Amino acid sequence: MLNLGPDNNLEFSLYGNALDRRMQEKDVNRILEMAPFSKIDASKFPASKSLQELLEQDARLVTFMPGDIIVRRGDYGTSAFFILRGCVRVVTSPEIEDAALGHTPTPKRTHWQAFKQLWTNHHEPEYRPPFKGSTGHLQTQTRLASDTQEVRAYLSDPKSVIERYATIPIQAGEFFGEIAALTRTPRTATIFAENVCQMIEIRWQGLRDLRRFSTEFRQEIDQIYRERSLKTHLAESSLFKHLDVHQLGQLVDATEFESYGDFDWYPEFRRTDAARHGQQIAKEPLIAQEGDYINDLLLIRAGFARQSIQINEGHRTIGYLGSGDAFGLEELIQSTQTGRAIALKHSLRAVGYVNLLRVPADLIQELVLPRLPSRFHPPKVPDLQTTSQAFDYVESPDRMDEGLLNFIVGGRHNNGTATMLIHLNRCTGCDDCVRACSRAHDGNPRFVRQGPRHQHLMVASACMHCVDPVCMLGCPTGAIHRKEITGDVDINPKTCIGCSNCANNCPYDNIRMVEVTDAHGEPHFDLDTERPRLQATKCDLCSDQVTGPACQYACPHDALKRIDMRQTQSFKNWLQP
Amino acid sequence: MNKALFALFCLLLSWWWWLSLERIGPVASLTGWTLTGCTLFLAAYQLRKWLSILPLGSAQQWMQLHVWISFMAAFIFFWHTGLRLPDGLFEWALYSCFAATWMSGCLGWIVTTTMPRRLARHGDVIIADEIPVIRRQLQLAADQLALDSVSDTGSTTLAEFYQRRLASFFGKQTHRWVHLTGSRRVHAWLDQEFAQIQRFMAEPEWKNLNQLRELAFAKINTDVQGAGTWLLRRWLFVHIPLTHALIVLIGFHIFWVYLFNAGSI
Ligand code: HEM
Numbered sequence: 001m002l003n004l005g006p007d008n009n010l011e012f013s014l015y016g017n018a019l020d021r022r023m024q025e026k027d028v029n030r031i032l033e034m035a036p037f038s039k040i041d042a043s044k045f046p047a048s049k050s051l052q053e054l055l056e057q058d059a060r061l062v063t064f065m066p067g068d069i070i071v072r073r074g075d076y077g078t079s080a081f082f083i084l085r086g087c088v089r090v091v092t093s094p095e096i097e098d099a100a101l102g103h104t105p106t107p108k109r110t111h112w113q114a115f116k117q118l119w120t121n122h123h124e125p126e127y128r129p130p131f132k133g134s135t136g137h138l139q140t141q142t143r144l145a146s147d148t149q150e151v152r153a154y155l156s157d158p159k160s161v162i163e164r165y166a167t168i169p170i171q172a173g174e175f176f177g178e179i180a181a182l183t184r185t186p187r188t189a190t191i192f193a194e195n196v197c198q199m200i201e202i203r204w205q206g207l208r209d210l211r212r213f214s215t216e217f218r219q220e221i222d223q224i225y226r227e228r229s230l231k232t233h234l235a236e237s238s239l240f241k242h243l244d245v246h247q248l249g250q251l252v253d254a255t256e257f258e259s260y261g262d263f264d265w266y267p268e269f270r271r272t273d274a275a276r277h278g279q280q281i282a283k284e285p286l287i288a289q290e291g292d293y294i295n296d297l298l299l300i301r302a303g304f305a306r307q308s309i310q311i312n313e314g315h316r317t318i319g320y321l322g323s324g325d326a327f328g329l330e331e332l333i334q335s336t337q338t339g340r341a342i343a344l345k346h347s348l349r350a351v352g353y354v355n356l357l358r359v360p361a362d363l364i365q366e367l368v369l370p371r372l373p374s375r376f377h378p379p380k381v382p383d384l385q386t387t388s389q390a391f392d393y394v395e396s397p398d399r400m401d402e403g404l405l406n407f408i409v410g411g412r413h414n415n416g417t418a419t420m421l422i423h424l425n426r427c428t429g430c431d432d433c434v435r436a437c438s439r440a441h442d443g444n445p446r447f448v449r450q451g452p453r454h455q456h457l458m459v460a461s462a463c464m465h466c467v468d469p470v471c472m473l474g475c476p477t478g479a480i481h482r483k484e485i486t487g488d489v490d491i492n493p494k495t496c497i498g499c500s501n502c503a504n505n506c507p508y509d510n511i512r513m514v515e516v517t518d519a520h521g522e523p524h525f526d527l528d529t530e531r532p533r534l535q536a537t538k539c540d541l542c543s544d545q546v547t548g549p550a551c552q553y554a555c556p557h558d559a560l561k562r563i564d565m566r567q568t569q570s571f572k573n574w575l576q577p
Numbered sequence: 578m579n580k581a582l583f584a585l586f587c588l589l590l591s592w593w594w595w596l597s598l599e600r601i602g603p604v605a606s607l608t609g610w611t612l613t614g615c616t617l618f619l620a621a622y623q624l625r626k627w628l629s630i631l632p633l634g635s636a637q638q639w640m641q642l643h644v645w646i647s648f649m650a651a652f653i654f655f656w657h658t659g660l661r662l663p664d665g666l667f668e669w670a671l672y673s674c675f676a677a678t679w680m681s682g683c684l685g686w687i688v689t690t691t692m693p694r695r696l697a698r699h700g701d702v703i704i705a706d707e708i709p710v711i712r713r714q715l716q717l718a719a720d721q722l723a724l725d726s727v728s729d730t731g732s733t734t735l736a737e738f739y740q741r742r743l744a745s746f747f748g749k750q751t752h753r754w755v756h757l758t759g760s761r762r763v764h765a766w767l768d769q770e771f772a773q774i775q776r777f778m779a780e781p782e783w784k785n786l787n788q789l790r791e792l793a794f795a796k797i798n799t800d801v802q803g804a805g806t807w808l809l810r811r812w813l814f815v816h817i818p819l820t821h822a823l824i825v826l827i828g829f830h831i832f833w834v835y836l837f838n839a840g841s842i
Contacts, residue, residue, distance in 0.1 A: 111631065114631055115630075115631060118628070118630070424702050425694040426693055426694075427693055428692070428693055429705055430809070430810075450704060453701075456697045458702075546630075547630060550629060550630060552635075554626070554629045554636050555637065556637055556639065556640040558637050559693070
């Protein structure tokens with residue numbers, strides 16, 4: 001947590017209009033008088049977005065009541081918090097149980113329970129048992145925040161949580177949540193308000209600009225990132241497995257982290273006509289340019305990047321990189337072997353957004369390459385002197401077809417870890433997949449056998465369990481969450497309040513809001529609004545079924561497969577006509 | 578997977594061979610029981626589909642076994658019948674029911690493995706439920722185009738051509754069997770119709786004509802997809818009832834054999 005100085009006892013007026021997310025000018029002025037904001041050099045900010053405007057647009061004042069859960073372990077955050085008044089608690093151990101965070105612990109059914117579904121499945125569509133109020137100190141409940149009118153989950157007895165769990169207090173004057181917000185990575189711990197807390201919440205856009213224009217702020221954040229996360233990330237990379245602690249430390253000190261593109265890529269993506277998705281390449285932020293000499297090895301931390309080469313006036317896609325992939329390694333190896341500088345053979349562009357680490361080339365050459373096992377050497381890229389050599393390279397048979405690559409990257413299907421693909425040369429349209437899905441979900445199929453197509457490939461409308469699950473941003477109760485063991489994205493029907501945030505965020509329209517019914521097929525009513533109760537539904541990869549994904553298990557012709565799009569080889573193998 | 582299936586196939590064959598060597602009973606009853614077992618296993622595929630939530634092996638594994646065992650069943654069938662023609666009405670019924678089930682399976686297998694590829698190659702694959710909707714949309718668009726052409730060009734040639742030659746084509750699924758054979762007769766017919774009418778039209782009318790041509794060819798694709806999905810679904814309406822009839826006939830057959838050959842096993 002970024003400790004940038006103590007708080008003074010300022011009184012802030014909460015913004016008049018509860019739905020207005022911006023701060024008023026006088027609030028901003030007061031904040032700017034306080035450390036750490038008073039230390040920021042406002043003259044470094046551009047005229048188009050002064051520090052004052054930045055805070056007005058990208059920050060807001062929020063009040064949390066005792067027990068309110070501010071961030072939940074595993075959630076993807078988009079903002080950081082600076083405490084003005086009050087104290088929050090970070091739960092360190094043991095981890096708060098999934099149920100208390102609004103997540104579902106879904107145990108696998110036994111064989112008997114699986115069999116029983118044949119006659120216990122309900123005839124009514126979207127049946128749900130009566131919704132009960134929860135009890136016990138760990139159960140989450142929700143309430144409406146009086147300032148922002150947002151639904152918030154809270155722990156009903158925070159004192160007993162503090163007694164039973166190891167927690168660390170964070171006091172006024174400290175930041176928290178900034179790394180997860182800046183790098184779009186999951187929150188690493190659950191944090192709740194111990195008493196009434198007043199905070200400034202800064203959106204990632206604001207954090208990004210603060211970091212860009214304020215050297216002090218940038219240094220602080222980078223230092224924290226180095227201390228807390230970078231070492232672990234680098235140590236996890238297979239490229240650095242053979243380094244000792246000292247060498248790893250050298251890399252950590254020299255590595256920079258950067259973001260390209262826009263975290264909020266999905267609203268624009270949803271608006272863009274599907275046919276034009278493939279033509280986005282020119283608009284994608286350039287990270288590294290083909291032909292430039294290489295200074296750093298780039299390691300992708302989060303998001304996706306497109307590798308392309310230029311032929312005549314056009315850019316041709318030759319692959320996409322995701323978390324854990326490296327860019328520039330081949331050139332660095334060649335340059336070490338030949339002793340001369342080698343220019344980059346591909347360009348790299350951010351698809352949506354990319355977080356990456358820049359490790360200086362000289363350190364890689366000195367510490368990493370001499371003992372890097374050859375199995376980590378990337379395939380050689382030939383020298384492409386002429387246009388026809390470049391064409392041969394792009395169109396070589398062992399490479400994925402460029403049209404297909406554009407379809408995958410343009411449609412952001414590479415985001416999926418369990419994308420439902422249908423091979424149209426094999427699919428007989430028997431609907432066994434839909435029937436099996438329906439049987440595994442109490443009579444309600446959780447996908448539609450329709451979707452965008454490229455040649456004989458169809459991407460069906462089923463949750464892809466994305467690497468970047470934008471559906472998880474802004475769920476007020478934590479009902480939509482990533483399962484820790486499998487990484488699947490799941491919705492807990494017990495805590496879903498039907499706010500539709502996830503369905504509206506999903507770039508692929510794979511989450512459906514349904515009216516839920518009781519045993520007589522009558523709608524459940526929301527006690528507050530008196531309207532029929534809605535809930536979000538989507539594919540859960542049959543996580544509770546003994547068979548695994550029922551759709552894939554039921555396909556007689558190997559026409560339907562759930563594929564992790566990062567595993568390009570298995571994808572290519574399955575795709576054979 | 579295929580190796581495992583082959584191993585299983587060999588195992589079953591050698592088991593059967595061993596039994597026949599051991600002379601546990603007459604070859605006929607041995608082959609008979611094995612054939613019954615195979616047929617029951619083949620029929621159990623339907624049960625497996627219903628029990629899709631149980632880990633009984635994936636549908637793909639069952640499908641592969643289904644094909645292997647059905648070929649084995651044919652082999653045993655000929656062994657069992659001694660390659661002679663049946664005798665009496667009941668035997669004829671049983672014989673032909675097995676043959677028909679088996680052959681319908683073979684035909685179905687050919688259809689399921691070739692048709693999807695053919696449909697995907699022909700044009701946009703349309704799922705069965707959407708075919709009537711798309712057909713209706715095309716019909717409405719063609720109706721509208723014919724009407725608009727009168728006000729656009731002041732000529733009724735296109736409208737009349739549509740009314741006389743194409744209205745019924747747009748109205749329903751046509752040429753199912755022609756499309757199932759893979760023939761391009763309908764494409765050629767339309768090409769000819771459009772070429773002929775174009776000769777009677779002034780150049781300003783060609784734009785509408787070309788649009789109508791696009792709609793007509795989209796309609797052909799809908800018909801091709803419709804014919805293909807029809808066959809992909811309907812062949813099972815033959816295969817499954819025959820399977821059920823076969824099981825009943827086998828039941829009678831066993832009863833009959835035991836009643837009259839009591840103690841022969
Ligand atoms: C006596 C012999 C046979 C019997 C009793 C039999 C029985 C069955 C049954 C009960 C089904 C399940 C239908 C459903 O519920 O969807 C089926 C499906 C099928 N059978 Fe057979 N079958 C026989 C022979 C064959 C043969 C010889 C072949 C081809 C080599 C074959 C190929 C198929 C195919 C392709 C399916 C459909 C698979 C699917 O799309 O799900 N069958 N058969």
